[in-house]
Amino acid sequence: MTFILIWITTFKNAYRIDASIRPRIRVNYLERADHTLFDITFTGVAIQFMLSVAGYSWMYALTRRSKLSILAALPPFLLNILYLGTHSLCAALDVFTWMSYGVIHFISPFLAAFWLWLFASPGVVSIFAWTFGIQNCLGIITHLSFPTAAPWYGDQYGYPLPTGNYSMPGSAAGLVRVDKVLGTHIYQNAFKASPLVFGAFPSLHGAFSCCCFFFIARYSRRGAFMLGFYVLWQWFSTVYLRHHWRIDLLGGLIYSAFVFSIFYRSLQRMDKAFALGVSGGNGWQRLFEGTRLQHAFDGKPGYEVVMEMSTDDESYDSNRSSVHERRADLEAAWVDDLGVTWKSKDPSVTTKSQG
Incomplete structure (x- = not known):
């Protein structure tokens, strides 16, 4: 403020x-x-192209998602x-x-x-x-x-x-x-x-x-x-x-x-804390806590589950699916944080994934 x-x-x-x-x-x-x-001149088109490349590069640097980055161009x-x-x-x-x-x-x-x-x-x-x-x-x-x-x-x-x-x-x-x-x-x-x-x-x-x-x-x-x-x-x-x-x-x-x-990294940390249940519920969940409406928009999260991701190829697909199920409540259009370790305030809760 x-x-x-x-x-x-x-x-x-x-x-x-x-x-x-x-x-x-x-x-x-x-x-x-x-x-x-x-204006549609050689100079104008060249500048617009450079701005488009800059927009694509900026979005890709944040999200590592090529399709989304095209929109920023x-x-x-x-x-x-x-x-x-x-x-x-x-x-x-x-x-x-x-x-x-x-x-x-x-x-x-x-x-x-x-x-x-x-x-x-x-x-x-x-x-x-x-x-x-x-x-x-x-x-x-x-x-x-x-x-x-x-x-x-x-x-x-x-x-x-x-x-x-x-x-x-x-x-x-x-x-x-x-x-x-x-x-x-x-x-x-x-x-x-x-x-x-x-x-x-x-x-x-x-x-x-x-x-x-x-x-x-x-x-x-x-x-x-x-x-x-x-x-x-x-x-x-x-x-x-x-x-x-x-x-x-x-x-x-x-x-x-x-x-x-x-502030993008701060948002990522908040999202990870929310996915792990460390930061509690959002406003909707708190307003309707204990009712059928509590998870009407995000699905009931499995915060109590502790997952240790494996590095071998055989279990990668199932682990990837589990991570996405665990974070279904985020409905995040831009978040794909596989390949990082999430650390919460509770030392007993750690989720590690290898991308």
């Missing part, structure tokens, strides 16, 4: 920083960088595909994008944290909070030290872009159309009074959704599909509403992935 409070406090009071000591606002930088990176290309659909405006798309950008965005971290408390290993919610807070602090530091203009800046002030200054009000951009549909001025007034107008890169809207995806997808395949759709929805919405460039969303993804990587 510490980093979350630091982020919120810094954001709310950013306007108090004396403009004379703040850095120059780069109003052209992101637009040029966005076209360089994402797709974001640069997915952003380009989504961008193609952002040029045609209509009331239906205005409302569709508003639901993601202006509504679900604000409640998604709370929903994700509650789900993790219910179904993930004990302690994962705290790691989620640390990841969420640190990524947002890194984002706000970047906003203050590297102020940049969003797409709406050119729409509002025209080209060539005028020099930015810190007295300029913010803009609701495409959300103005949503205000008209709803018959309100909520977003127009809120963004006009924003304490941090020039904070386009990285997109924290994008980072929010990616952080939720990383954690939920680790523990649920169905959740991975749902949150994957939410990430794409959020990416489309931010570009359609003219609040961010594609490069801002890629930056939000990178910030979130970086912080998630820092």
